[in-house]
Amino acid sequence: MGRLTLSNLIEAAIFLLIAGIFYAFSFEFNQPIEIYIFGATAWPRVVIGFLLLATLGNLWFHYRYGNATQATLGQSEDKADFSEAGTVRRMIAVLLTPFIFAYLLKPIGIYFSAPFFIAAIIWFFGERRWKVILIMTLFIYCVFIGLFLMILNAPLPQGNVSPFYDFSAWVLKLNAKLQGI
Amino acid sequence: MIENFLAGSAALFGDPFTIGIFVFGVVGGMLFGAIPGVSMLTLAAILLPFTASLEPAQGVMLFAVIYCTGTYGGAITAILFNIPGSAENAPTAFDGYPMTQKGQSGKAVGAAVLCSAIGGIASALVMMAATEPLANWAIRNIGPPEIFALVFFGLVVASSVGARTIWKGWMSVLIGLLIATIGQDPVGGINRYNFGMTDLAAGIAFIPAVLGFFAVSEIFVQAEKKASGKYQAPKVSMTFPSFIELWMHKIAVLRSILVGFFCGILPGIGATLAAFMSYGEAVRWSKNPEEFGKGKLEGVISAETANNAATGAAMIPLLALGLPGGALTAMMVAVFQMHDLQPGPLVFMLSPDLIWIVFAAMFYANLSILIIGVLETKTILNLLKIPFQFLAPLILMLATTGAYIGRGLVLDVMVMFLAGIIGYLLRRSGFSIPAIVLGLILGKIGEQNFAQGMQMVHYDLGTYLSRPICAILIAAGVITLASNIYRAFTSIKTKA
Numbered sequence: 001m002g003r004l005t006l007s008n009l010i011e012a013a014i015f016l017l018i019a020g021i022f023y024a025f026s027f028e029f030n031q032p033i034e035i036y037i038f039g040a041t042a043w044p045r046v047v048i049g050f051l052l053l054a055t056l057g058n059l060w061f062h063y064r065y066g067n068a069t070q071a072t073l074g075q076s077e078d079k080a081d082f083s084e085a086g087t088v089r090r091m092i093a094v095l096l097t098p099f100i101f102a103y104l105l106k107p108i109g110i111y112f113s114a115p116f117f118i119a120a121i122i123w124f125f126g127e128r129r130w131k132v133i134l135i136m137t138l139f140i141y142c143v144f145i146g147l148f149l150m151i152l153n154a155p156l157p158q159g160n161v162s163p164f165y166d167f168s169a170w171v172l173k174l175n176a177k178l179q180g181i
Numbered sequence: 182m183i184e185n186f187l188a189g190s191a192a193l194f195g196d197p198f199t200i201g202i203f204v205f206g207v208v209g210g211m212l213f214g215a216i217p218g219v220s221m222l223t224l225a226a227i228l229l230p231f232t233a234s235l236e237p238a239q240g241v242m243l244f245a246v247i248y249c250t251g252t253y254g255g256a257i258t259a260i261l262f263n264i265p266g267s268a269e270n271a272p273t274a275f276d277g278y279p280m281t282q283k284g285q286s287g288k289a290v291g292a293a294v295l296c297s298a299i300g301g302i303a304s305a306l307v308m309m310a311a312t313e314p315l316a317n318w319a320i321r322n323i324g325p326p327e328i329f330a331l332v333f334f335g336l337v338v339a340s341s342v343g344a345r346t347i348w349k350g351w352m353s354v355l356i357g358l359l360i361a362t363i364g365q366d367p368v369g370g371i372n373r374y375n376f377g378m379t380d381l382a383a384g385i386a387f388i389p390a391v392l393g394f395f396a397v398s399e400i401f402v403q404a405e406k407k408a409s410g411k412y413q414a415p416k417v418s419m420t421f422p423s424f425i426e427l428w429m430h431k432i433a434v435l436r437s438i439l440v441g442f443f444c445g446i447l448p449g450i451g452a453t454l455a456a457f458m459s460y461g462e463a464v465r466w467s468k469n470p471e472e473f474g475k476g477k478l479e480g481v482i483s484a485e486t487a488n489n490a491a492t493g494a495a496m497i498p499l500l501a502l503g504l505p506g507g508a509l510t511a512m513m514v515a516v517f518q519m520h521d522l523q524p525g526p527l528v529f530m531l532s533p534d535l536i537w538i539v540f541a542a543m544f545y546a547n548l549s550i551l552i553i554g555v556l557e558t559k560t561i562l563n564l565l566k567i568p569f570q571f572l573a574p575l576i577l578m579l580a581t582t583g584a585y586i587g588r589g590l591v592l593d594v595m596v597m598f599l600a601g602i603i604g605y606l607l608r609r610s611g612f613s614i615p616a617i618v619l620g621l622i623l624g625k626i627g628e629q630n631f632a633q634g635m636q637m638v639h640y641d642l643g644t645y646l647s648r649p650i651c652a653i654l655i656a657a658g659v660i661t662l663a664s665n666i667y668r669a670f671t672s673i674k675t676k677a
Contacts, residue, residue, distance in 0.1 A: 007610075011610060018356075018359070022362075025374055029373050035368065035369070036368045036632050038632070040366040040373060043362065043631070044374075047355055047358045047359050047624075048359070051352065051359065054348055057348045057351075058348035087405070090404075091405055094401060094405075094408075095602050095605070098581075099599075103595070105581075105591045118578065121574040121577060122573075125404060125569065125570030127568075127570045137574075140571070140575050144575075144578045144579075154586050155589060
């Protein structure tokens with residue numbers, strides 16, 4: 001295994017999987033273009049080929065030199081530290097929260113879900129004083145509503161499930177009343 | 182040139198709303214550059230969808246102003262927190278952060294203010310004189326083969342930025358290129374990689390991807406630092422450098438302007454290369470090179486003069502050839518496209534007013550760095566005291582709205598958060614986000630121009646390479662690639 005670590009192998013496997021999936025799906029649009037002899041598949045397949053080469057090169061590099069670095073411009077010196085289980089748990093929660101928020105946007109809408117999302121992010125960033133969380137959540141929510149609804153009139157997701165949709169409709173009606181529309 | 186500049190200035194300052202946008206860009210660029218955890222790219226990504234409702238000149242001008250002031254603002258986080266606002270501020274941290282640790286942050290920030298302004302103003306003046314003649318030359322001499330060759334050169338340079346190894350640099354570029362293949366192919370309009378989802382037929386929208394890769398991934402990085410207890414508040418001091426101290430470095434300033442401008446013209450990573458090269462030259466010319474990296478004022482001066490000198494130069498390939506030189510200029514291409522404009526030589530003929538408003542705005546933005554930077558640095562430094570746990574949800578809400586309102590699709594919000602998670606994991610594994618984004622933006626341009634170029638030369642590679650500019654650029658790309666590989670393998674730093 002040389003100096004390869006498990007993370008090097010996982011990294012290589014993910015990139016090889018990406019290359020494999022994109023290559024396999026390239027047969028779905030493998031049809032000639034009358035004005036261009038290389039067709040629609042040529043460019044993606046060349047990119048996939050080079051990605052395969054770079055992934056194997058990266059794997060060889062780790063095999064030969066371990067987790068050494070090379071002199072490229074602007075690389076960050078600071079690296080992830082997942083030595084503590086608490087950090088990992090908190091990071092999983094931080095990564096999942098926006099996804100859950102995005103998933104709920106369609107049924108629930110942004111007007112109802114936003115305060116919960118804001119409070120959750122403040123909490124995950126280490127704030128534990130509930131009064132501060134409440135005040136800052138309200139403040140950020142008001143800034144958000146003021147900017148996008150009242151000033152920009154931006155069309156935002158309202159949800160499609162009752163009573164969340166009704167709540168969004170009430171917010172929009174309130175905004176219309178305040179602006180005299 | 183002076184008449185055009187005055188006309189641009191009059192247009193800029195003749196309309197209160199345009200003045201408001203200019204001031205917003207100046208202050209916003211400085212603030213976002215100066216707040217740890219976010220950067221000018223975060224602000225630009227958030228604002229991108231809203232530029233659709235502005236006039237084309239206002240939208241492009243806003244981004245140009247953010248580019249100038251944000252490049253300076255990024256120096257503040259580099260000096261105070263050892264977090265460069267963007268890759269071009271990385272060498273500023275080499276000496277700026279040790280100065281902060283020694284309680285000389287005010288001196289380092291003061292030098293950054295002055296040198297950023299000098300570098301930027303000098304560069305803006307040369308940009309005004311050089312861009313239009315270059316664009317006129319480009320109309321006659323630059324075609325699809327040359328543009329493809331420039332894209333190739335840009336991608337080669339981009340592969341050497343920000344990643345921990347050259348292999349990871351290339352993997353980053355190629356992932357960006359692969360994402361760019363999703364959607365219709367640019368020649369025949371055939372659907373590629375839509376995986377049965379009709380929303381993907383138009384491809385991955387640029388705005389959610391950029392928001393995810395830059396803004397959201399940065400929030401996740403800061404969250405990790407908070408969780409692991411690595412997040413540190415800076416020590417702030419307000420003693421500015423004296424005039425004599427700065428005068429002693431006049432040669433370093435002049436050298437950095439030259440290095441910055443010539444590097445800035447290169448598409449790909451102009452400003453980053455400029456800052457690193459200028460810092461390297463400062464070390465090479467110094468009588469006491471061992472003092473660099475330990476808090477030497479000249480290190481900050483060299484890096485900050487050069488990266489701001491590169492901002493004006495980076496506009497030359499964008500406006501004259503239509504090729505973005507970095508992530509922010511890549512977003513400017515999107516601003517042009519939103520208004521059915523294409524940056525490149527023709528824009529000088531079709532929209533000369535727009536060009537001169539942008540030029541004038543960049544000149545005044547650099548002047549503003551000097552005025553606002555000196556007057557308001559203390560305020561900016563106080564704003565740094567806002568806890569990040571309150572900035573993070575605000576940024577995420579802005580990003581969510583920015584991603585959604587472009588096409589009104591929740592899918593775009595999902596794409597943004599997915600790009601954020603992928604960006605975060607790739608960053609922490611040593612991959613380069615600017616390289617991915619450049620691959621994403623240059624991918625379609627490269628493929629389209631390669632196809633058109635091959636059709637022009639009837640698929641004869643010999644004819645393709647016999648075009649002198651094309652051959653020179655391809656050769657430059659190959660030589661750069663070879664030198665990158667050589668440098669990478671002669672500088673391997675094995676971990677203990």
